[in-house]
Amino acid sequence: MITYIIGHKNPDTDSICSAIALAELKKARGQQNIYAARAGDLNPQTTFILKRFGVDPPLYLSNVYLRAKDIMTCDIFTVDKETPIFNVMKSMEEEKIRIVPVLDDNNKPLGVVTLMDIAEWQVSQTSTETSRKVLTSIPNLVATLGGEVLTNSIGNDQKVLSLYVGAMMATHFESTIGDTPPQECVVVVGDRETIQASAIKLGIGLIIISGGLAIKPEFIEAAKENNVTVMSSPYDTATTSQLVRLSAPAGRICNTKYKKVSPDDCVEDIKMTIKNFAEIGVLAINEDGAMQGILTKSDLLKPSPVQLILVDHNEISQAVDGAEDVDIVEVVDHHRLGNFHTTGPITFRCDPIGSTSSIVAGIYKAEGFEIDKDIAGLLLCGVLSDTVILRSPTTTNKDKEILKWLEIKSGLDHKALGNEIFSANSSMKARGAKAVVREDFKVYTAKGVDFGIGQVETIGFDEFESEKANIKKELEQTRETKDLTMACLLITDIGKGTSLLMAVGEGKTIEALEYPKLEDNVYELKNVLSRKKQVAPHLLNLFNELY
Numbered sequence: 001m002i003t004y005i006i007g008h009k010n011p012d013t014d015s016i017c018s019a020i021a022l023a024e025l026k027k028a029r030g031q032q033n034i035y036a037a038r039a040g041d042l043n044p045q046t047t048f049i050l051k052r053f054g055v056d057p058p059l060y061l062s063n064v065y066l067r068a069k070d071i072m073t074c075d076i077f078t079v080d081k082e083t084p085i086f087n088v089m090k091s092m093e094e095e096k097i098r099i100v101p102v103l104d105d106n107n108k109p110l111g112v113v114t115l116m117d118i119a120e121w122q123v124s125q126t127s128t129e130t131s132r133k134v135l136t137s138i139p140n141l142v143a144t145l146g147g148e149v150l151t152n153s154i155g156n157d158q159k160v161l162s163l164y165v166g167a168m169m170a171t172h173f174e175s176t177i178g179d180t181p182p183q184e185c186v187v188v189v190g191d192r193e194t195i196q197a198s199a200i201k202l203g204i205g206l207i208i209i210s211g212g213l214a215i216k217p218e219f220i221e222a223a224k225e226n227n228v229t230v231m232s233s234p235y236d237t238a239t240t241s242q243l244v245r246l247s248a249p250a251g252r253i254c255n256t257k258y259k260k261v262s263p264d265d266c267v268e269d270i271k272m273t274i275k276n277f278a279e280i281g282v283l284a285i286n287e288d289g290a291m292q293g294i295l296t297k298s299d300l301l302k303p304s305p306v307q308l309i310l311v312d313h314n315e316i317s318q319a320v321d322g323a324e325d326v327d328i329v330e331v332v333d334h335h336r337l338g339n340f341h342t343t344g345p346i347t348f349r350c351d352p353i354g355s356t357s358s359i360v361a362g363i364y365k366a367e368g369f370e371i372d373k374d375i376a377g378l379l380l381c382g383v384l385s386d387t388v389i390l391r392s393p394t395t396t397n398k399d400k401e402i403l404k405w406l407e408i409k410s411g412l413d414h415k416a417l418g419n420e421i422f423s424a425n426s427s428m429k430a431r432g433a434k435a436v437v438r439e440d441f442k443v444y445t446a447k448g449v450d451f452g453i454g455q456v457e458t459i460g461f462d463e464f465e466s467e468k469a470n471i472k473k474e475l476e477q478t479r480e481t482k483d484l485t486m487a488c489l490l491i492t493d494i495g496k497g498t499s500l501l502m503a504v505g506e507g508k509t510i511e512a513l514e515y516p517k518l519e520d521n522v523y524e525l526k527n528v529l530s531r532k533k534q535v536a537p538h539l540l541n542l543f544n545e546l547y
Helices: 015-029 046-053 085-095 115-126 138-145 168-179 193-202 215-225 237-246 267-276 356-367 373-386 397-410 414-423 431-438 460-483 507-512 529-545
Strands: 002-006 035-036 097-103 111-114 131-137 149-151 159-165 184-190 206-209 229-232 282-284 291-296 306-311 325-333 347-350 439-446 451-460 485-495 498-503 518-519 522-525
Touching: 002 015, 015 035, 015 046, 015 356, 046 373, 046 414, 085 097, 085 138, 085 237, 097 291, 097 347, 111 115, 131 237, 138 229, 138 237, 159 237, 168 193, 184 193, 184 237, 193 206, 193 215, 193 529, 215 291, 237 522, 267 282, 267 291, 325 356, 347 522, 356 373, 356 397, 373 397, 373 414, 397 414, 431 451, 431 460, 431 485, 439 529, 451 460, 451 529, 460 485, 460 498, 485 518, 485 529, 498 507, 507 529
Parallel strands: 002 035, 002 306, 159 184, 184 206, 206 229, 306 325, 325 347, 451 485
Antiparallel strands: 097 111, 131 159, 149 229, 282 291, 439 451, 485 498, 498 522, 518 522
8 A cells, every 4th residue: 555645736835845744754654655736837835945955846746546557456367378278278278267368489479268258169169170280289289188298200290280089980980080081180099009000091180098097008109100199198089089178278269358457557547447348357468568467347346556645625626536436544634624535433633723834843842752953944834835934914923833843953043045945936937827826726616606716926917017918818727627617816925915807708707706905807816825815715705605
């Protein structure tokens, strides 16, 4: 089982820093296979912070959908095309499997053999045209019968032979064979010496002595002189005859029209393939054509090997794609509760404070774990970023107390560090309108109606004035792409402690905004710094009234 600690889509500094720090804490506790992850690209501020402290970015996960490689069976029974059908059947029974891949020397599938393929082939052997024809070889016969080769003139290559049973009078034997070339015949006979002698005299290609019975030495010598191959079988004549047919190679009956998938294909898509085509299983093939595993209906019932710990969010709409299909075992957050369900009890920590980094730092402090200097620096950045250097109204006394502790552990001054990290994130023009709008964009739902709010921190509004046309266009595209009733961007001047709001959307929604309007689509929000505490609640109430 792999556990990923991951923040929301369009991750901000707090979600990245808290994920990294919490992963380190859990590793210190002895938990294995646990990793920090992210559900989107890093913004310039976070990139700057990670480089400053020499910390690698968390693993990027575009989604956590269950993939073929997560549940496929890799330790599987396979055969080559020469393997006797009998051996395939025996292994199916012993291993309780219903599908066997047939591979070439490069591990590439030639086809598959199922019980249905075997049954259909056996039925086909009852027709008049094919009832006597057997494709086999001496190695396959030895493997199937477990007999001994007494003399071999026929060689080890595969050959099509006509099968006869020497259960008649010697006078009728030659007429039974008829026009079939003797060297293309295989005769199964017990201790009927007259039949043995006649078969050797005719130059029969292969004689199989059934019942584990002996053959006279002089018959062996005569067989060598006439280029007749002789082998023994421990089984009776009827069983031996049946096994001779089953010594045919698996390649003769394998189904070459098998279904295949990539190890990276989503399991939900594979379920539809198996259901729609009534497949027993599908082969997982890599880009080189080699088989990596197999998926059967039993494999599809396996749980995901991935579980999540959510930080800085608890709403599935903000979580990495596929989160609803895996187990969420823990949440560490400081936001409102969304429509959140789990299959079982989980650890849930949600404190009404300024940042998730404050919560994680508090866990370090409370449990007495020695915190690495760089991890303390990351958490300090997370607190400063989310509280806008303690100026946001979301800031609490707990944030201030933990910030002092982090200053001591990191050896850094929070004011100097705060100015440093916000300067790294302030250039709108350099980032581009798409990044400005979407890097920290969150979707909210009220009365079944969706709207979104992005936020960007700046030093002054000059850049916004020069970029607002591009930003408006990007907001309109974002609204259309995400199917939102309204899309907004909160532009926060961290130096003056005030914000502007640009909003695009349906007419009645825009008209209902109660903020002071500076120009079309732009509103003044004096002394507003927090999207979570000051903007989102107001807009949620507005939507609840309108819809």
